[in-house]
Amino acid sequence: MGLSTIVKCAAIFVLGASLAGCVDAEVDVAVTSDSTARATLTQIMGADFYAMVKMNAAESEASEDDFCAEGELTENADGSATCVIVEEGDFATIAGLGDGENAIAFTSAGPGLVRVALPTEELTGEIGAADEMDAETRQMVEAFFAGRAITIRISGGEITETNMDKAADGQSAAKVLPFLDLINGTAELPAELYAIVRAP
16 A cells, blocks of 8 residues: 555545544654655544444444554554554655555655655545535534544654654654644645655
């Protein structure tokens, strides 16, 4: 599974999804060399929703659309569940070329430097920011998505330049995107989120 699939997994909790809003998601793209990277998707499903998922799974046959069908599932003590999906490989693999589209771009920014960029149009398009909603649907969606967010993080080495929030140690940059801001079209996003990483 390329990163385009991982990003869509994190962003595809669209309005019609029965479990929309039950999950916080984090996508971490770590540069591991000047030609390879590792992409990790972490999803955390709340206890109430996870209990419903387990009940539904027990009553029906498992499918590829089930929560964490392709990842490593951990059931937490508080009843919530964490799903981790990891993809490693060369830039072409991680960029999603195998899926026929690029969700992320890796380009050279000089000797030992890699520019990692994620177009934001893909995120807002998948979330459904342009969709029309009636008042009842909007109320339901806002209840589902309240307090939920997707975090995009780029890491792997010293961040020399970014338009995201750089960590205090300078080794990563992140942007937290509340789902409601994406859905309502109120998120102020550049055309792309990017960071230049000094490859390890």
